[in-house]
Amino acid sequence: MTLSLSLTVNGDRHEVHLEDARPTLLDVLRERLGLVGTKKGCDRGQCGACTVLVDGRRINSCLTLAMSVDGAEITTIEGVARNGAMHPVQAAFIDNDAFQCGYCTPGQIMSAIGLIAEGEAGGDPERIREGMSGNLCRCAAYPGITEAVRDATERLSQNQRKSA
The missing domain is CATH 1.10.150.120 ([2Fe-2S]-binding domain)
Structure with a gap:
């Protein structure tokens, strides 16, 4: 069974199809959407290298199942600069x-x-x-x-x- 995940990442809408519900948000961002600025450090929620904003709140994306943020607004490091100017x-x-x-x-x-x-x-x-x-x-x-x-x-x- 294929699961459909809908995310708005850095202002762009994405529909991601997953074979199961286990991929983390970090893995979806890096492997499915090609947003590799968010880093995989410890993969256990202890280092913070994977921090992103979900609906404006910071989270460890390595601990967050992607399906749990279906419909959310995600901001990654790639999305913080505006109009060519750094945040x-x-x-x-x-x-x-x-x-x-x-x-x-x-x-x-x-x-x-x-x-x-x-x-x-x-x-x-x-x-x-x-x-x-x-x-x-x-x-x-x-x-x-x-x-x-x-x-x-x-x-x-x-x-x-x-x-x-």
């Missing part, structure tokens, strides 16, 4: 040297976007570290990541004030 979180990661090897960076950025959107980042480094604790960095770029989240929070806040 403020992406720019803050570059400006604050918030990565070394870069493997965890897509998940870190997606988690930071979610954390800021949840209103949980603020300017307190400890709060940011706690909010980002589900995302591991083997290169230990944590000071830069914390500063990038602080910087991006301020940038996004300034953008909102300008828009109001």
